[in-house]
Each structure stands twice: as C-alpha cells, then as structure tokens.
Amino acid sequence: MSAAASTAIQRVGRPVGGGRRLPVSWIGAVPFFGYVALFLLLPTLIVVVGAFFSDSGLTLSNLTGLQKDFIVSAFVNSVILSATSALIGAVGGAILAYAVATGNPSGSFRRLVLSACGVLAQFGGVTLAFAFIATIGQAGFLTLWLQQHVVDIYAGGVWLYQLKGLVLVYAYFQIPLMVLVFLPALDGIRPQWREATESLGGRTWHYWRYVAGPLLAPAFIGATLLLFANAFSAYATAYALINQGAIIAPLQIGNDLTSEVGLHQPGLAKAEALVMVVIVTVVMTLYALLQRRTAKWLQ
Amino acid sequence: MSAVRARRLKLRIFRWIVFLVLGAFFLVPIGAMFEFSTRGVGEAAPRTLDAFVTIGQYPDLVGAIVNSLELAAITSMGMLLLLVPTMIWVKLRLPGISRVVEFICLLPLTIPAIVLVAGLGPIYLWIALNVSDSILTLAFAYLILVLPYTYRALYAGLAAIDVKTLSEAARGLGAGWGTVMWRVIAPNMSGALLNAALLSVAVVLGEFTIANLLNYVNLQVEVAQLGRANAAVSIAVAVASLLFVFVLLVLLSFVGRTRSHRLRGAQ
Numbered sequence: 001m002s003a004a005a006s007t008a009i010q011r012v013g014r015p016v017g018g019g020r021r022l023p024v025s026w027i028g029a030v031p032f033f034g035y036v037a038l039f040l041l042l043p044t045l046i047v048v049v050g051a052f053f054s055d056s057g058l059t060l061s062n063l064t065g066l067q068k069d070f071i072v073s074a075f076v077n078s079v080i081l082s083a084t085s086a087l088i089g090a091v092g093g094a095i096l097a098y099a100v101a102t103g104n105p106s107g108s109f110r111r112l113v114l115s116a117c118g119v120l121a122q123f124g125g126v127t128l129a130f131a132f133i134a135t136i137g138q139a140g141f142l143t144l145w146l147q148q149h150v151v152d153i154y155a156g157g158v159w160l161y162q163l164k165g166l167v168l169v170y171a172y173f174q175i176p177l178m179v180l181v182f183l184p185a186l187d188g189i190r191p192q193w194r195e196a197t198e199s200l201g202g203r204t205w206h207y208w209r210y211v212a213g214p215l216l217a218p219a220f221i222g223a224t225l226l227l228f229a230n231a232f233s234a235y236a237t238a239y240a241l242i243n244q245g246a247i248i249a250p251l252q253i254g255n256d257l258t259s260e261v262g263l264h265q266p267g268l269a270k271a272e273a274l275v276m277v278v279i280v281t282v283v284m285t286l287y288a289l290l291q292r293r294t295a296k297w298l299q
Numbered sequence: 300m301s302a303v304r305a306r307r308l309k310l311r312i313f314r315w316i317v318f319l320v321l322g323a324f325f326l327v328p329i330g331a332m333f334e335f336s337t338r339g340v341g342e343a344a345p346r347t348l349d350a351f352v353t354i355g356q357y358p359d360l361v362g363a364i365v366n367s368l369e370l371a372a373i374t375s376m377g378m379l380l381l382l383v384p385t386m387i388w389v390k391l392r393l394p395g396i397s398r399v400v401e402f403i404c405l406l407p408l409t410i411p412a413i414v415l416v417a418g419l420g421p422i423y424l425w426i427a428l429n430v431s432d433s434i435l436t437l438a439f440a441y442l443i444l445v446l447p448y449t450y451r452a453l454y455a456g457l458a459a460i461d462v463k464t465l466s467e468a469a470r471g472l473g474a475g476w477g478t479v480m481w482r483v484i485a486p487n488m489s490g491a492l493l494n495a496a497l498l499s500v501a502v503v504l505g506e507f508t509i510a511n512l513l514n515y516v517n518l519q520v521e522v523a524q525l526g527r528a529n530a531a532v533s534i535a536v537a538v539a540s541l542l543f544v545f546v547l548l549v550l551l552s553f554v555g556r557t558r559s560h561r562l563r564g565a566q
Contacts, residue, residue, distance in 0.1 A: 025388075025392040025393055026393070028384070028385070028388035028389075028392060028393070028476075029385060029388060029389060029393060029396065029400075031381060031384075031385065032381060032382070032385035032400070035381055035442070036403050036443070038422075039419075039422070039439050039440060039442070039443050040403070040406060040407065040410070040415075040443045040446075042418070042422065043415050043417075043418025043419045043422060044410060044414075044415070044418055045418070046417075046418035046421055046422070047414060047417050047418040050417075050418070092321065095317055096317055096321050099313065099314040099317040099318060102310055102314060103314065113318075115549075116325070119544070119545060120325060122501065122502075122505065123505075123541075124505075125505055125507045125519060126507055126519045126522050126523045126526070126537065127505070127519075127522075127537040127540065127541055128328075130332060130522075130526060130530075130533065130534050130537045131328035131329060131331065131332050131537070132328055133530075134328070134331040134332045134334070134335035134336075134534055135327060135328045135331035135332075139335075140331060140335075141327075141330075141331040141334045141335065142327065142331065171324075172324075172325070172328070175321065175324075176325075229409070232411070233411030233412070233413065233414075235411070235412065235413045235507075235508045236507035236508050236511075236519070239507070239508075239511070239523070240507075240523050240526070243527075250411070250413045253413050253414075253417060254413060254508075254511075254512055257416065257417060257420065257512050258512060258514075266417075266420065269417050270417050270418075273413070273414040273417040273418075276411060276413070276414055277409075277410060277411075277414050280409055280410075280411060281409055284408075284409045
C-alpha cells in the first residue's frame with residue numbers, strides 16, 4: 001500500500017508542466033533555511049568577515065589587536081575558569097549521577113533529582129549571581145552566619161567577585177548539566193559486567209580500573225568538554241557578578257561592543273568573538289567524536 | 300552474603316551523604332534569596348514582604364516584565380509556526396536533509412550568544428532603521444536561541460507517532476498539506492508542542508546577553524539594573540521570576556507524564 005500511496009504523493013508533488021524532476025518539495029524547507037540564513041548564518045558570517053575588516057577596508061589590525069595584554073589575560077582567565085569549573089562540575093556531577101544511577105531506576109526520587117537538574121542546568125545569569133550575593137556576599141546569609149559562629153570567609157579579602165568566586169558560582173549550573181549528560185552513560189553499565197568481574201576473581205578496584213573505568217572514560221571526558229564550552233560561552237552570570245573590569249573573554253567582548261566604557265571597537269570585538277567561536281568549535285567537535293565512541297558500548 | 304550486605308550499606312551511606320551535601324549546595328542559595336528579600340531595614344527589624352509589594356511601584360520594572368512576557372509568547376508562536384511544518388515536511392518529503400536540519404538547529408549551542416550578538420548588531424541596526432525599533436523585534440534572535448531545545452522536544456514528539464501513515468491516510472482522503480499538518484499530525488503530538496512552547500518561554504524569560512548588548516530592556520536587564528539601586532527589590536523579582544519558571548517546568552513534567560501514560564495505554 002505504501003508504494004502506491006507514495007507514487008500518488010509524488011505525482012501530486014510533480015509540477016504540472018512536467019519538467020524533469022523540478023524539486024518542488026524543496027519549497028517546503030525554504031522558510032526555515034531562509035530564516036536561519038538571516039538570523040544565524042548571516043550574523044556568524046558578519047563576525048567572521050568583520051574580524052578582517054575595518055572602516056578603511058581589509059585589515060589584519062583587529063587580529064593583531066588581540067595581542068594586547070588585557071585581552072590575552074582575559075582569554076587565559078576564561079580558559080582557567082572554564083577548565084576548573086568543568087573539572088569540578090564533572091567530578092561533582094559524576095558522583096551525583098552515580099548516586100542517582102544506583103537508586104531505583106523508576107522511582108520518584110530519581111525523577112525529582114532529574115527535573116531539578118534540568119531546571120538548575122539552565123539556571124544561569126542574573127538570578128544566579130543574585131542568589132550567590134544573597135548567600136555569600138558581604139551581607140549574605142551564610143557569610144554572616146559563618147562570621148558569628150565559625151570563621152570569617154572574607155578575612156583575606158572578598159573573593160566572590162573574582163575568578164575564584166566565578167568558579168564556585170559556575171559549579172552551580174555545571175554539576176546539574178553533568179548529571180544530565182553523564183547519567184545515560186552510567187545507566188548503560190550492566191550489573192552483569194560486575195558479576196562477571198567478580199566470578200573471575202576481580203575486586204571492586206579491578207572492576208573500576210579494567211571494566212567500568214575504560215568504558216566510561218570517553219563519556220566522562222566528552223561531558224567535561226561540553227561543560228568547558230558551556231562555561232566558556234557564559235556571559236550573563238559574570239556580568240551581573242563583576243561590576244569592574246572585564247576579567248574574562250565574554251565580558252571583554254561585551255565591553256568592546258558597547259560604548260559603555262567610551263571605547264566602541266566593533267572590529268576588535270569581532271576578532272575576539274572569532275577566537276571564541278574557534279575554541280568552542282574545536283571543543284564541541286572533540287565532544288561529538290567522543291560521544292560517537294561512547295555510543296558504541298553504552299546505550 | 301554479608302559482604303554483599305556490607306557493600307549495600309556502604310552504598311546507602313554514600314548516597315545519603317552525596318544527596319545531603321549537594322542538596323545543601325543547591326538549596327541554600329535559593330533559600331538565601333528568600334531570606335535576603337524579606338529582610339527589614341536596619342538591625343533586628345522584623346521580616347517583611349515590602350520588597351515584593353513594591354515591585355508594582357516600579358513602572359520600568361512592570362514594563363520590562365510585560366516586554367519579556369510578550370517576547371516569550373511571540374517567540375513560542377513563531378517557533379511553532381516555523382519549526383513544526385518544516386520538521387514534518389522534512390520527515391515526509393526530504394528525509395535526506397534531516398541531518399542538515401538537525402545540525403543547524405543544534406548550532407546555536409556552539410555559537411555562544413555573546414558571539415551571535417556581535418554579528419546581530421549590524422542586522423538590528425538595519426531593522427531598527429527600516430522596520431521597527433520595538434523591543435519585540437528581539438523575538439527574531441530569540442527564535443534562534445530556542446532552536447536546540449525545541450528541536451529536541453519536537454523530534455521526540457514526531458518520533459513517537461507514525462507520521463508517514465497518518466499523512467498518507469489523510470492525503471488519500473483528499474486532505475491538503477495544511478490539513479495534514481494542523482489537523483492530523485499536530486493534534487497527535489500536542490504534548491510535544493506544549494513542551495517546546497514552555498521551553499521557549501523559560502529560555503526567553505531568562506535571556507540577558509542579547510537584550511543587554513543590543514540596548515533593549517527586558518526582564519533580566521531591568522533586574523540587573525535595579526540590583527545596583529535596590530538590591531532587595533531586584534532579588535524579590537528574581538525570586539518571583541524563578542518561581543514562575545519553576546511552575547512552568549512543573550507543568551512541563553506533567554505534560555510529559557500524561558503523554559507517556561497515554562502511550563502506555565495505547566499499547
């Protein structure tokens with residue numbers, strides 16, 4: 001039946017004029033591709049091309065401008081921040097995911113934790129910055145309590161508004177994201193593999209070192225890369241938390257885009273954005289490759 | 300046997316410690332926001348909900364809330380109108396390019412908003428001069444931002460029904476493509492449609508980067524500006540918007556559950 005029906009559909013789709021295979025069906029995809037071309041591909045193209053142009057025409061001055069000390073250090077800080085928060089998020093998230101995976105697979109507690117992770121992984125930006133200011137800002141709830149009962153966490157100076165503070169705040173959305181990304185891999189581990197290890201005389205250490213570890217490693221590294229890209233692109237949280245100085249790359253781009261500080265440098269901003277796209281693309285490509293490798297064993 | 304029992308016990312203790320420690324890490328900041336926004340003025344002042352009450356006294360803030368809600372509505376409608384017909388059409392008539400569509404829809408995850416906004420600047424300058432300088436034009440950019448999330452939701456919805464048979468049956472009875480999409484396939488994936496719409500609302504209500512750098516004042520931008528003037532009120536707004544999104548997502552999880560129930564019933 002489906003053969004007859006599909007020829008009928010094809011006949012309907014053919015142009016009446018009878019041109020040879022004029023692909024009428026492409027028309028259906030035109031609105032989508034047109035829209036995406038205008039609002040996704042064109043902006044990307046403007047960034048890539050704009051990085052090589054100034055008002056006076058073709059130039060490399062935008063790219064050479066990247067060598068300025070404060071821009072280099074903004075990128076270095078971004079890499080440090082993303083790598084640390086990705087590692088903390090990956091380890092914390094993997095532990096939480098393991099605690100979830102060892103529970104009842106259809107229990108309501110698991111569902112609760114997963115929905116919470118879904119919310120918290122998206123919970124960045126201004127609200128998150130405020131939450132941490134309300135918690136461990138100078139007048140924060142936890143700061144005051146610790147000051148009275150345990151220790152002054154800011155005895156050595158306020159660190160919330162520095163790179164260290166950002167690492168802590170970013171962990172808040174990195175850990176839940178790790179749970180969401182890594183849990184499917186953990187669920188793919190079969191209890192039979194552990195039993196097989198034990199019947200061959202292996203102990204817990206052997207199981208993790210020679211069976212589960214190698215199987216989970218690609219998934220773990222891949223997820224860590226995703227967290228890196230996630231932290232590297234984040235802007236709003238850092239903007240709301242840090243009032244002075246563009247200590248990380250996204251803030252630097254934002255500063256160069258707006259004339260807030262009196263220096264409007266769209267060309268330089270595009271060059272910085274280009275560097276950022278290149279870094280994120282490399283990281284995400286590696287992630288995609290590792291994902292494919294993971295899928296071979298764990299489904 | 301006892302070794303197994305000992306290991307079970309160890310695992311249970313491990314799980315409880317993990318849930319307690321991380322639970323505290325995630326809940327304390329949210330609790331602290333409530334605590335902060337209900338503080339009275341001065342030492343030992345009683346708890347007060349003044350900050351929440353005064354939300355209505357900031358016209359800029361009310362305007363920004365309205366703007367963000369309108370943007371959320373426009374973006375979800377636009378997303379459904381653009382993405383649903385395309386995905387159905389690609390599935391039925393152009394299966395060869397489904398990977399291309401998927402790649403494009405997931406692309407915004409790789410192109411950070413801060414990069415996108417650098418390229419959107421000139422485009423929005425043109426739009427402001429030639430079309431409109433209303434904040435609602437941000438919906439064009441937001442539709443791109445929500446693509447990765449909504450694509451996944453809609454893809455899952457489409458995969459759960461037999462699109463081909465449904466459309467062949469409808470076409471065989473003389474239905475046009477519009478009827479096939481809006482009266483045959485869409486009602487069969489209403490759960491996924493609602494899911495995708497709610498996800499877009501959540502993304503739009505939380506958006507800050509693009510609005511801020513294109514100099515439009517949406518909810519998050521206003522909250523950030525207010526935070527420098529009146530911390531308690533802005534944190535109260537943050538709490539309120541968080542609650543709103545949370546309610547949305549709870550709704551979403553209910554939608555997901557009723558759909559899976561219905562599917563299980565059908566089997």
